Amino acid sequence: MSIILNHVSHIYSEGTADEVRALDDVSLEIADGEFLGLIGHTGSGKSTLVQHMNALLKPTSGQVLYNGEDIWAKGSDKARIRSKVGLVFQYPEYQLFETDVFTDVCFGPKNLGLSRVEAEARAYEALERMNFPKERWYMSPFDLSGGQKRRVAIAGVLAMKPEVLILDEPTAGLDPYGRRELLDMLKGLQRDEGLTVVLISHCMDDVAGYADRAVVMEKGKVFMNGTPAEVFFRHRELEEIGLGAPSVTYIMEKLAAAGFDVKTDVMNVEDAAKEIRGCLRI
Amino acid sequence: MFIETKNLVFEYIERDEEGNPTGVKRAVDDVSLQVKKGEFIAILGHNGSGKSTLAKQLNALLYPTEGSVFIDGMDSAEDENVIPIRQKVGMVFQNPDNQIIGTVVEEDVAFGPENLGVPTDEIRQRVDESLKVLGMYDLRLHSPNHLSGGQKQRVAIAGVVAMHPTCIILDESTAMLDPGGRAEVIRAARALNDVEEITVILITHYMDEIIYANRVFVMNEGKVVMQGSPEEVFSNVETLRALRLDLPVVTQLAESLRESGVKIPSGILTTERLIEELKKCR
Incomplete structure (x- = not known):
C-alpha cells in the first residue's frame, strides 16, 4: 500500500479563461513493488498525475496518501516524500548541469543533507547500477551521447535511494537497443530490490512487455486499469482515443481474420510464434 | 541526381571544460550516396551513428570537412549556394515544442516564405495550400x-512545405509522439511524397515506419554500412542485430517462425505477406 490517490482533481489556472481540468476525480492505488505502465495520448493528464505522486503539485480537491499519510496534511515532510518518490522527467538530460558526471549524480544525495562521503558512496552505487562506463565518470555530462546523458540523469535520482521511481517517457528518442537496455535495468531494480516503478510510455509494446499493470488515462480520468492483457484486449476502445495495442496483437487479428485458428490476445513475439506453430501443427 | 555526396567526411573537435581541444571526432566517415528526386528514403542507425549529422550536411547546416555535397548540382561548400540549398531542402526536428515560433498556426507557417521575401498575396496562398495538404487548415x-x-x-x-522545397528531412520527427501522432505524421509524409512528389528523407528508430521507403540507408560509426530496399535490408537479420537495430515486429515474428522450422522466406515486412506465405504452409 504505497501510494493512494483518493478522488484527486486538479484544475490549472482556476477561475481564469484558460482554466483546464487536467485531472478529474482520479482514484488509484499503486502497490508496493509493482511495475505500473501509465499510458494515454498527449494531454490526457499522465504528467499531471505523476506530479501529484511526489507532492510537486497539490490537488485542487482530493487527497494523496503515501504509506497511509496524507502528504498535504499540516506538518507533513514533503522533502522526505520527494526523496522517497523519485521522478525522472521527460528528457531529463536537459537537467544535467555539473562539471562532471560524478558530481552531478552527487547533487541529489548532498541536497538530502548527507555527508560528502555518504553522498559519493550513493553516487558510486547508482552509476554502477546504471552500468555506466567507468572511463566516462569524470567527463563533462555535455560531452556524452543522448542515451548516456539519460542514464546519468536517472542515476542522479537513484542516488537518492527512492522507494518509488516514476519515469516520464524515459525511452523517447533512444534506439531500440538502448530502450531495451534501460527497461531491462528498471525491471531488474523492481525484481531484485523491490523498487516500485511507474513508467509513462507511448510505446504499447514496452508496456505489454514490462508492466504488471496498465493504467490508461483519458481526459483527466482513469479510462482503464488492469493487467496489460486485460487492457489491450479492449484495443478498439484504445484506438478511439489515439492509442492502440502492441503490434503483435494486430498481426494475430489479421491472421485470425484470414482464417487461421489463433488466439489474438497475445502480447509478445514468442507467444505469437507458439500460437502460429500450434495452428500449423509444427 | 538531386542529392549527391562524394566521400563526405565530417569531423568536429572535442573540447574539455576550459575549451581546450581534447580530440577529433569523425561523425560522418566517407559517405558517398545518391538520392533521386521524388524518392522516399529512410535512414536507420543507433544513437550516435551519425544520422543527424549527415542530415545537417544535406541542407548546409554543416559543411563537409572533406569530400563534397551537391544539392541539385549546387556545391554546399560555396557560400552563395547556402540559401538556395536550404530553400530546396527543409528540415523538421524531433521536439515539436521548440520549432514553432508563431502565436497563431497560420502565422507560424507564413514565417518561412516571409523570410524568403515571397510577395504577401502569394504567402497567403502558399500558407493555405500547405495547411490543407497537412490537414491543418481548420x-x-x-x-x-x-x-x-x-x-x-x-x-x-506545413511551414517547410510553404517554402516549396524539393526535399523534406524528418529528423526523428516522430520520436516524441504518441501512436496516433506518429501515424498522422507518417501519413502526411507519404502524402507529400505520393501526391506532391516531394523527396522525403525519414530518420527514425521505429522500424515499422520504414516499410514505406523506396530505399533504406543503415548507418554505423559514421559510415553507410547497408543500403537497399526495405526487404533487402531486413533480410540481413544478423547484421542488423550486430548494429544494435531491431526488426519490424512482423519480421521478428516471421524470423522466429523460420528459425523454428516453418518454411517461409526471410525479409517479410508486412502482415499481408506473412499471411500469404503461411497459407502455403497449411
Missing part, C-alpha cells in the same frame, strides 16, 4: 500551444 487560427504533438509536427511540416 485549425489555422488556433494557438499552436493547444495542439497535440502530432498536430504541432504537422504545423512544422
Whole structure:
C-alpha cells in the first residue's frame, strides 16, 4: 500500500479563461513493488498525475496518501516524500548541469543533507547500477551521447535511494537497443530490490512487455486499469482515443481474420510464434 | 541526381571544460550516396551513428570537412549556394515544442516564405495550400500551444512545405509522439511524397515506419554500412542485430517462425505477406 490517490482533481489556472481540468476525480492505488505502465495520448493528464505522486503539485480537491499519510496534511515532510518518490522527467538530460558526471549524480544525495562521503558512496552505487562506463565518470555530462546523458540523469535520482521511481517517457528518442537496455535495468531494480516503478510510455509494446499493470488515462480520468492483457484486449476502445495495442496483437487479428485458428490476445513475439506453430501443427 | 555526396567526411573537435581541444571526432566517415528526386528514403542507425549529422550536411547546416555535397548540382561548400540549398531542402526536428515560433498556426507557417521575401498575396496562398495538404487548415487560427504533438509536427511540416522545397528531412520527427501522432505524421509524409512528389528523407528508430521507403540507408560509426530496399535490408537479420537495430515486429515474428522450422522466406515486412506465405504452409 504505497501510494493512494483518493478522488484527486486538479484544475490549472482556476477561475481564469484558460482554466483546464487536467485531472478529474482520479482514484488509484499503486502497490508496493509493482511495475505500473501509465499510458494515454498527449494531454490526457499522465504528467499531471505523476506530479501529484511526489507532492510537486497539490490537488485542487482530493487527497494523496503515501504509506497511509496524507502528504498535504499540516506538518507533513514533503522533502522526505520527494526523496522517497523519485521522478525522472521527460528528457531529463536537459537537467544535467555539473562539471562532471560524478558530481552531478552527487547533487541529489548532498541536497538530502548527507555527508560528502555518504553522498559519493550513493553516487558510486547508482552509476554502477546504471552500468555506466567507468572511463566516462569524470567527463563533462555535455560531452556524452543522448542515451548516456539519460542514464546519468536517472542515476542522479537513484542516488537518492527512492522507494518509488516514476519515469516520464524515459525511452523517447533512444534506439531500440538502448530502450531495451534501460527497461531491462528498471525491471531488474523492481525484481531484485523491490523498487516500485511507474513508467509513462507511448510505446504499447514496452508496456505489454514490462508492466504488471496498465493504467490508461483519458481526459483527466482513469479510462482503464488492469493487467496489460486485460487492457489491450479492449484495443478498439484504445484506438478511439489515439492509442492502440502492441503490434503483435494486430498481426494475430489479421491472421485470425484470414482464417487461421489463433488466439489474438497475445502480447509478445514468442507467444505469437507458439500460437502460429500450434495452428500449423509444427 | 538531386542529392549527391562524394566521400563526405565530417569531423568536429572535442573540447574539455576550459575549451581546450581534447580530440577529433569523425561523425560522418566517407559517405558517398545518391538520392533521386521524388524518392522516399529512410535512414536507420543507433544513437550516435551519425544520422543527424549527415542530415545537417544535406541542407548546409554543416559543411563537409572533406569530400563534397551537391544539392541539385549546387556545391554546399560555396557560400552563395547556402540559401538556395536550404530553400530546396527543409528540415523538421524531433521536439515539436521548440520549432514553432508563431502565436497563431497560420502565422507560424507564413514565417518561412516571409523570410524568403515571397510577395504577401502569394504567402497567403502558399500558407493555405500547405495547411490543407497537412490537414491543418481548420485549425489555422488556433494557438499552436493547444495542439497535440502530432498536430504541432504537422504545423512544422506545413511551414517547410510553404517554402516549396524539393526535399523534406524528418529528423526523428516522430520520436516524441504518441501512436496516433506518429501515424498522422507518417501519413502526411507519404502524402507529400505520393501526391506532391516531394523527396522525403525519414530518420527514425521505429522500424515499422520504414516499410514505406523506396530505399533504406543503415548507418554505423559514421559510415553507410547497408543500403537497399526495405526487404533487402531486413533480410540481413544478423547484421542488423550486430548494429544494435531491431526488426519490424512482423519480421521478428516471421524470423522466429523460420528459425523454428516453418518454411517461409526471410525479409517479410508486412502482415499481408506473412499471411500469404503461411497459407502455403497449411
